[in-house]
Amino acid sequence: MAQRELLPSDVLPEHYDLTLEPDIEKFAFDGVVKITCDVQVATDSISVHAHELVLSAASFTPSQGSVCQSDSIALRTKAKTAVIGFEEVLPVGKGVLEIKFRGTLNDQMSGFYRSQYTDSKGVKRFMATTQFEAIDARKCFPCWDEPARKATFVVTMIYPSNLTAISNMPPSSQETRADGKKKEIFMVTPKMSTYLLAFCVGEFEFVSTQTKSGVLARIFACPGNSARCSFALKCCIRALEFYDEFFGIPYPLPKMDMIAIPDFSAGAMENW
Secondary structure, X not given: OOOOOOOOOOEEEEEXXXXXXXXOOOOEEEEEEEEEEEEOOOEEEEEEEOOOEEEEEEEEEEXXXXXXXXXXXXXXXXXXXXXXXXXXXXXXXXXXXXXXXXXXXXXXXXXXXXXXXEOOOOOEEEEEEEEOOOOOHHXXXXXXXXXXXOEEEEEEEEEOOOOEEEEOXXXXXXXXXXXXXXXXXXXXXXXXXXXXXXXXXXXXXXXXXXXXXXXXXXXXXXXXXXXXXXXXXXXXXXXXXXXXXXXXXXXXXXXXXXXXXXXXXXXXXXXX
16 A cells, blocks of 8 residues: 655644635636744745646745745645745744635546536536545645545635635625626634635525524525425434534534535535
């Protein structure tokens, strides 16, 4: 059996601020990720997972000190990693690693991908959605894509104003930019593995209700399909209320969204 290859433990992630701007017509996205890190061992390079991404620039800002620019970004295609080199040694302690990147909304049902459906008028449409398990978060953004490297996440999505964005957490703010696009920021997630992160951008309808304890439950589907979602909503409420009572532990998030994606290779996925 091949031995697992893990990233070095000299730098560890604690929190991700991820901003994505998908273009559903051109099947591409631009992104910036700011990762709050803990440098355990002084180093002049940081290794992250990245696959099928173009990393254009990187920098590291220590909690005390000036910004340190990257002087090299080496992609290792076989290992699906990138080694970011710096002009000077990064000191031990906290800091923020910032990486600018681009990617493709692929048609492989993995990473940040495009999903195709036909609307009620017979017109072909697309949405952007995710499937990160087990190691495909690295297709969406540079990260420590290992289940043990848990962190918190804040997702910011910039997208056309006629569409809807959904993520693990409810939105904390939304604004319309000068170019007419929405900028939506979602609340910080619990500490979790990268493969549990999720978001979708597209046209959606939904049905909703609440559990006895006040958790909002919504079932999303492509336009014209909300009438087919009532059974899923009933099952969702029964399951959440049963587990609350059986385990004596309340569901830890303010909402539960379930989304019917037209093409989804895993069948189902246990995102929050």
